[in-house]
Amino acid sequence: MNVAIVGGSGYTGGELLRLLIRHPKVEVTQVTSDSLAGKAVGRAHPNLRKVTDLTFTPHGDLEPCDLLFLAMPHGNSMGRMREFLGRAGKIIDLSADFRLKDPALYPEYYGLDHPQADLLPKAVYGLPEIHRDEIRDATIVAGPGCVAAAAILAVRPLAKAGLIDTERVVVDAKTGSSAAGADGGPASQHPERSGVMRLYAATGHRHTAEIEQEAWRVYRQAYGTDPFVRIVVEASGLYRLPEPKILAGTNFCDVGFALDEHAGRVVAVSALDNLMKGAAGNAVQCMNLVAGYPETMGLEFIGLHPV
Numbered sequence: 668m669n670v671a672i673v674g675g676s677g678y679t680g681g682e683l684l685r686l687l688i689r690h691p692k693v694e695v696t697q698v699t700s701d702s703l704a705g706k707a708v709g710r711a712h713p714n715l716r717k718v719t720d721l722t723f724t725p726h727g728d729l730e731p732c733d734l735l736f737l738a739m740p741h742g743n744s745m746g747r748m749r750e751f752l753g754r755a756g757k758i759i760d761l762s763a764d765f766r767l768k769d770p771a772l773y774p775e776y777y778g779l780d781h782p783q784a785d786l787l788p789k790a791v792y793g794l795p796e797i798h799r800d801e802i803r804d805a806t807i808v809a810g811p812g813c814v815a816a817a818a819i820l821a822v823r824p825l826a827k828a829g830l831i832d833t834e835r836v837v838v839d840a841k842t843g844s845s846a847a848g849a850d851g852g853p854a855s856q857h858p859e860r861s862g863v864m865r866l867y868a869a870t871g872h873r874h875t876a877e878i879e880q881e882a883w884r885v886y887r888q889a890y891g892t893d894p895f896v897r898i899v900v901e902a903s904g905l906y907r908l909p910e911p912k913i914l915a916g917t918n919f920c921d922v923g924f925a926l927d928e929h930a931g932r933v934v935a936v937s938a939l940d941n942l943m944k945g946a947a948g949n950a951v952q953c954m955n956l957v958a959g960y961p962e963t964m965g966l967e968f969i970g971l972h973p974v
């Protein structure tokens with residue numbers, strides 16, 4: 668299958684390239700960037716030096732292909748989706764432009780009116796663990812946000828099983844600086860921002876055996892056969908609950924939970940690499956579904972430890 672990437676000089680574009688260049692069923696035909704047009708892709712992504720001869724082409728020179736990944740900042744694909752559909756039969760958009768079904772939410776959350784709102788119903792929310800069958804037949808797949816993916820995968824089994832009061836859900840999400848993109852602005856200029864984040868004690872009380880057993884059951888039912896969601900709840904040891912550091916470069920989302928008997932609260936914990944299961948890896952997983960390839964193809968990296 669011939670695929671192209673629009674916005675390939677950014678962080679998710681780099682991860683898409685890293686995955687797709689080694690994908691056995693895919694040829695990357697074009698990668699676009701205006702700022703680096705004509706330059707080798709290694710200029711933006713030094714890990715790809717001597718791995719590929721691809722050079723960036725200007726955004727305006729996009730040629731037809733089988734499947735197109737859009738990796739541009741929010742607001743750039745919403746007005747151009749018809750144009751992109753004219754270039755490729757299948758689109759996987761990593762931005763927020765086609766994630767929301769209700770057009771009225773775009774001015775509220777993104778400060779923009781959606782210019783092609785009639786296409787929103789065509790787009791499938793690209794989280795395979797929830798919409799696997801719809802993704803297989805989709806023309807437009809809207810990749811979820813990284814925080815949304817982590818939060819949904821952690822909380823959904825509990826909500827579905829009726830084990831929690833959905834009015835009282837609190838999502839406390841932490842993410843690395845790469846989530847802001849290569850052009851993240853002054854707020855991202857923090858050389859020490861990356862590193863370890865470890866949740867030491869989610870609750871201070873003993874677990875309630877039956878509730879814990881019930882929570883295990885719903886997570887197993889929800890993710891037992893999902894290749895990229897692992898349930899991580901250990902009674903002892905260093906890695907008792909999900910941790911992002913060991914997931915770097917992998918397509919796993921680790922989910923776990925702890926129960927606070929006294930507060931009547933379950934603390935659901937999830938971790939993922941925002942550029943992988945939170946963006947490019949998940950997009951390649953969706954591509955595999957769209958194309959009928961094995962879902963895990965090209966996503967086999969199992970991570971490093973110690974890192």
Ligand SMILES: NC(=O)c1ccc[n+]([C@@H]2O[C@H](COP(=O)([O-])OP(=O)(O)OC[C@H]3O[C@@H](n4cnc5c(N)ncnc54)[C@H](OP(=O)(O)O)[C@@H]3O)[C@@H](O)[C@H]2O)c1
Pocket residue numbers: 673674675676677678679680699700701702703726737738739740741743761762763811812813845846847848849850851941942945946
């Ligand atoms: N970073 C994450 O962890 C993450 C996770 C999930 C989803 N996403 C979403 O994925 C998308 C890409 O994120 P990113 O982190 O890769 O961003 P990024 O590092 O800032 O890269 C943005 C890319 O878009 C291109 N671009 C900018 N304006 C454009 C325009 N008007 N037309 C065409 N291309 C344009 C840039 O190309 P030039 O070289 O020409 O400037 C660059 O290649 C965003 O919508 C983001 O919200 C990101």
